[in-house]
Amino acid sequence: MPNGAKLIATREIEDALMYLPRKGVTDYRRGQVVFDEDQPSKGLHLVVQGRVKVSIPLDDGCQTVVDIFTTDDFFGESSMLGLVPAPQRAVALDNVTLMSWTRLEIEEQIERQPRLGIALLQMLVKRGLDYEERLQGFALDKTPERVVRALLRFADRLGTPVEDGSVKIPALTHQVISEYVGTSREIVTFQMNYLRQKGFLRYSRKGIQIYTDTLSEYLRTRTREIAEWPGGEEKSLGAGERHPSTVG
Incomplete structure (x- = not known):
């Protein structure tokens, strides 16, 4: 598929x-x-x-x-x-x-x-x-894309719609997200900060508020582009990167 x-x-x-x-x-x-x-x-x-x-x-x-x-x-x-x-x-x-x-x-x-x-x-x-x-994502997607896909999936499965069009999910630590994505907590923190700066989400100890429509469009745009993700983090992905051999 x-x-x-x-x-x-x-x-x-x-x-x-x-x-x-x-x-x-x-x-x-x-x-x-x-x-x-x-x-x-x-x-x-x-x-x-x-x-x-x-x-x-x-x-x-x-x-x-x-x-x-x-x-x-x-x-x-x-x-x-x-x-x-x-x-x-x-x-x-x-x-x-x-x-x-x-x-x-x-x-x-x-x-x-x-x-x-x-x-x-x-x-x-x-x-x-x-x-x-998910396994296809591990093989084909770069880490930033996997983080975005994980957030969108959590929003779909765990989220509650908010009046402003966003979806709120209960709090998840960056460590848990990193274990789901297959990378380090530091890289997840970097990506979460970047997405928050761009206005795609807000988060605190109480939960994560995700603007799913704009984040989905951002993912589609990034998937079409050949250019690397901003911030030059691509070079640093080797540190702490994990590629699970089994998901199910």
Whole structure:
């Protein structure tokens, strides 16, 4: 799929929540680990409230953020394979409320409600296409473009529209953004400052306000141009640059 291409639905997307039994919820404090390499996920998790960061630890001690999941998002799907789980770590970015189902519970519910299987399959296919697009970005885009694409994706998935036409997302540290983009925190800080100076976004400890229309147009313009990005940072991208080999 070409970079930036969108999945076009040719049939109605099933809602997995319609077919799953309601269960008790579990609360996690901000910064608390939901699962990790030592205590892997035992099933599928639903975010009822808050945000969860799922990442893959790397050999150099860094980590690559797979995604940030928010209300009504499922995560932990790799546990459904029934194999030795891939090393993943899920951490609460806020105070989080989760609902969870074991692999056996999911399998039994699919037998009773086969459309649950279709819903989960649709979710996983769409998620796989999203990860494919990100991997293409790692291969084809320069770091500044990846930062912009990440911000636009966060705005689409996590954001709330504001009256002035912008979209506000809850606060994300430059460290988290750098782990998602695959670069250093210093480079993300440089790019965020540049985008703020140009009026494409505003940010504070309370959140990030993104002017998505103008930022999208800026990205389209920059993609068409051959010239390097301003500030001469292209030469400095070697320091702290990371290129994750796995996203999903």
